[in-house]
Amino acid sequence: MRTGELAGRVGVNSETLRYYERRGLLAVPPRTVGGYRDYPVSAVGVLRFVKRAQELGFTLDEVEELLQLDQGGPESCGAARALAEHRQEDLAARIRDLQRMHDALGTLVGQCDLPRGDRACGLLEALR
Incomplete structure (x- = not known):
């Protein structure tokens, strides 16, 4: 084909x-x-x-x-499982990192609702 x-x-x-x-x-x-x-x-x-x-x-x-x-044969199953477990651990770590980023952004976005004494953006200030 x-x-x-x-x-x-x-x-x-x-x-x-x-x-x-x-x-x-x-x-x-x-x-x-x-x-x-x-x-x-x-x-x-x-x-x-x-x-x-x-x-x-x-x-x-x-x-x-x-x-x-x-x-390979049946012995390949153990190696495949080890790869999958490693990938699962890596994904769990990435999920934790993403959750921290999500929470931090939520806090910064929440600051946008606070009254501002001047025209400076609290979210942008936090990124400096």
Whole structure:
């Protein structure tokens, strides 16, 4: 299948496919006589795997590792679990950071309702 068809089936653009090829996430397909990339049907599954992993917050480096683990046997499950636990811990830390930022912004926005003695903005002052 050609680049445009594959990209359409999985909801990415053709540049993403080429980028994934360069990164080694997607095998470089053979070319047709006319020079077009000719992806196998299995590329759809690989790309869906990549997209699902990204939706769960995995980095492309981690996705590459997960793809390699997917080729392994039952022992790969433990390594995949360790990656997922690490990603879960990282996401929890990011959520805590985002919550702190949200709360700090809420406090600053709340100051906008306070009367001002001059025309200075309390929110902008806090950012200096």
